[in-house]
Amino acid sequence: MTAQRKARRIVVTSGKGGVGKTTTTANLGAALALLGKRVVLVDADIGLRNLDLVLGVEKRIVFDLVEVVEGRCQLRQALVRDKRFGESLAILPAAQTREKTAVSELQFAGVVEQLAESCDYVLVDSPAGIEHGFRNAIAGAAEALVVTTPEVSAIRDADRVIGKLQERGLPMRLIVNRVRPEMVRSGEMMSVDDVCDILSAELVGIIPDDAEVIDTTNRGVPLVLDPSQRLGAIYTKIARRLEGEIIPFTQLGGGGFFDRLLGALRAG
Amino acid sequence: METQRVQAQEPFVASVGPNANAVPVARGRAIVVTSGKGGVGKTTTTANLGVALAARGARVVLIDADVGLRNLDLVLGLESRIRHHLLDVLEEKVTLDDALVRDKRVENLFLLAAAQNREKDDVPTEAMRGLVEKLRAAYDYVLIDSPAGIEMGFKNAIAAAGEAIVVCTPEVAAVRDVDRVVGLLGNDLSAQLIVNRLRPALVRKGKMLSVDDVNAILRLPLLGVIGDEPEVIVATNRGEPPALAANSPTGAAYRAIAARIAGEDVPAPQAAQAEGFLDKLGAFFGGRAK
Ligand SMILES: Nc1ncnc2c1ncn2[C@@H]1O[C@H](COP(=O)(O)OP(=O)(O)OP(=O)(O)O)[C@@H](O)[C@H]1O
Ligand SMILES: Nc1ncnc2c1ncn2[C@@H]1O[C@H](COP(=O)(O)OP(=O)(O)OP(=O)(O)O)[C@@H](O)[C@H]1O
Ligand SMILES: [Mg+2]
Ligand SMILES: [Mg+2]
Numbered sequence: 001m002t003a004q005r006k007a008r009r010i011v012v013t014s015g016k017g018g019v020g021k022t023t024t025t026a027n028l029g030a031a032l033a034l035l036g037k038r039v040v041l042v043d044a045d046i047g048l049r050n051l052d053l054v055l056g057v058e059k060r061i062v063f064d065l066v067e068v069v070e071g072r073c074q075l076r077q078a079l080v081r082d083k084r085f086g087e088s089l090a091i092l093p094a095a096q097t098r099e100k101t102a103v104s105e106l107q108f109a110g111v112v113e114q115l116a117e118s119c120d121y122v123l124v125d126s127p128a129g130i131e132h133g134f135r136n137a138i139a140g141a142a143e144a145l146v147v148t149t150p151e152v153s154a155i156r157d158a159d160r161v162i163g164k165l166q167e168r169g170l171p172m173r174l175i176v177n178r179v180r181p182e183m184v185r186s187g188e189m190m191s192v193d194d195v196c197d198i199l200s201a202e203l204v205g206i207i208p209d210d211a212e213v214i215d216t217t218n219r220g221v222p223l224v225l226d227p228s229q230r231l232g233a234i235y236t237k238i239a240r241r242l243e244g245e246i247i248p249f250t251q252l253g254g255g256g257f258f259d260r261l262l263g264a265l266r267a268g
Numbered sequence: 269m270e271t272q273r274v275q276a277q278e279p280f281v282a283s284v285g286p287n288a289n290a291v292p293v294a295r296g297r298a299i300v301v302t303s304g305k306g307g308v309g310k311t312t313t314t315a316n317l318g319v320a321l322a323a324r325g326a327r328v329v330l331i332d333a334d335v336g337l338r339n340l341d342l343v344l345g346l347e348s349r350i351r352h353h354l355l356d357v358l359e360e361k362v363t364l365d366d367a368l369v370r371d372k373r374v375e376n377l378f379l380l381a382a383a384q385n386r387e388k389d390d391v392p393t394e395a396m397r398g399l400v401e402k403l404r405a406a407y408d409y410v411l412i413d414s415p416a417g418i419e420m421g422f423k424n425a426i427a428a429a430g431e432a433i434v435v436c437t438p439e440v441a442a443v444r445d446v447d448r449v450v451g452l453l454g455n456d457l458s459a460q461l462i463v464n465r466l467r468p469a470l471v472r473k474g475k476m477l478s479v480d481d482v483n484a485i486l487r488l489p490l491l492g493v494i495g496d497e498p499e500v501i502v503a504t505n506r507g508e509p510p511a512l513a514a515n516s517p518t519g520a521a522y523r524a525i526a527a528r529i530a531g532e533d534v535p536a537p538q539a540a541q542a543e544g545f546l547d548k549l550g551a552f553f554g555g556r557a558k
Binding site: 015016017018019022047048050053054096099100127128129130131132133151152153156157160180183188189190211214215217218 | 304305306307308311336337339342343384387388389415416417418419420421439440441444445448467470475476477498501502504505507
């Protein structure tokens with residue numbers, strides 16, 4: 001366990017449900033794999049697993065995280081390789097019929113630690129909320145990506161989660177998902193600048209709202225493998241930013257919900 | 269305002285005599301809005317159905333069970349009025365009267381907000397049951413906004429409910445999560461389905477599941493279908509539920525669902541019809557149903 005730790009251990013989280021944690025974990029993992037990194041994705045959403053579906057590997061699951069922790073199989077036996085990426089991308093699935101409390105924070109951190117010894121990135125897909133499943137997901141991580149949408153409710157939840165991450169001393173960066181430029185221009189949606197200002201967070205990615213995401217998710221095809229590459233290119237940029245490259249953002253004009261949100265955050 | 273609250277506290281018994289409506293109820297109904305999957309529209313649904321039911325004259329109280337990550341106050345535009353919350357009441361720090369916030373638009377609609385700085389594990393399940401029991405005596409409807417997931421927050425949210433509304437989006441991952449939750453609801457809670465964020469154009473192109481596809485797996489009575497409409501996002505940001513807006517397709521859909529919940533014989537939303545209907549409305553209102 002004390003051997004030199006190799007991998008970056010990153011949790012993808014949000015507080016708010018359905019903002020795109022699983023979509024981000026899968027596509028960012030795929031993008032990193034295409035850049036030549038060895039990546040393991042961990043599904044921390046025990047009981048409500050989705051990551052396997054988004055990657056289209058659901059039929060090849062044999063063992064899961066809970067069975068690893070309970071010593072019923074080896075860690076490597078539970079890893080499901082995504083063959084489209086050769087040896088570069090694997091997922092550790094969550095159990096579907098168990099409770100989140102079946103795994104302790106310590107056990108979860110142990111699994112992540114062990115995975116980190118033989119790859120470049122461990123990405124942990126956190127469940128929604130801030131209960132036990134969330135605490136597990138952040139337990140083994142050394143950094144966090146917070147996903148939010150440009151909506152008041154998602155931002156308030158993100159603010160709460162960022163507070164929890166700071167308590168743990170976990171550095172975090174922000175991904176703003178489902179941005180609709182036309183709504184931002186017409187003042188019906190907050191701009192990415194506003195979101196970053198409110199959350200005082202460093203931005204690492206902006207992802208537009210695009211029906212293509214829904215379709216590829218349903219079909220289990222990572223966007224970087226989509227021939228059009230339009231959205232895939234966005235995840236590749238985020239992957240390169242994680243690698244330390246400086247790539248400018250395309251910014252958009254803003255709406256006027258700033259004051260309301262600040263009021264709401266101060267109120268609670 | 270004070271008199272309103274006092275009125276709402278009076279025990280309520282619906283008429284069960286000869287003039288009773290189709291479905292006579294002696295007591296209010298406690299309905300949990302849940303899904304397993306996050307972000308499918310539980311809070312949006314709770315707020316809009318609350319508004320639509322109250323606009324029909326029913327007495328309605330909404331409980332935000334998402335302790336630590338409350339949102340229902342924002343969606344209703346009541347965030348600046350919250351002084352006390354659910355846990356204050358359960359821990360008997362304040363009276364129910366002190367904690368209930370009256371809606372600013374509709375009479376007879378009240379919100380019991382969640383605590384933002386507490387944990388879901390802090391909620392005493394038995395006290396929550398007792399509170400909902402008490403509310404059912406004074407209100408026609410107690411709608412409980414469940415958090416995502418199937419942990420303690422979810423368990424507390426369903427504990428006191430007699431019925432469930434399950435919200436699902438037409439996506440494979442959502443259907444799997446919802447299916448799991450329906451299993452957990454068991455036989456004690458009768459569940460009905462709302463399919464949210466449907467895009468008929470995508471369904472026709474084969475790029476989105478249809479309502480039939482969703483319900484082939486879930487097999488639940490279909491309460492309604494809501495289209496994916498940017499106006500819902502705008503409404504959330506502004507704190508103005510569209511359920512009251514006259515020329516809003518979403519508002520109309522929520523009002524129809526409210527009528528159905530109240531026992532009115534609104535034609536069942538046949539999946540195919542619902543799609544055609546939504547699609548036409550989308551075209552009519554400037555092609556928003558992309
Ligand atoms: N950029 C996008 N454009 C359009 N749809 C998107 C986008 N990102 C995510 N979605 C859709 O939103 C839905 C929710 O995404 P996802 O499952 O990744 O969220 P999540 O945060 O993991 O949810 P949960 O909280 O339930 O774990 C998905 O079905 C996906 O298709
Ligand atoms: N019919 C719709 N059309 C377009 N957007 C929608 C629709 N319904 C909900 N949304 C958007 O999806 C987002 C999530 O909705 P909501 O907060 O109601 O979900 P939830 O299930 O309560 O989420 P959580 O699991 O975090 O509690 C909202 O910001 C809302 O604007
Ligand atoms: Mg997820
Ligand atoms: Mg909610």
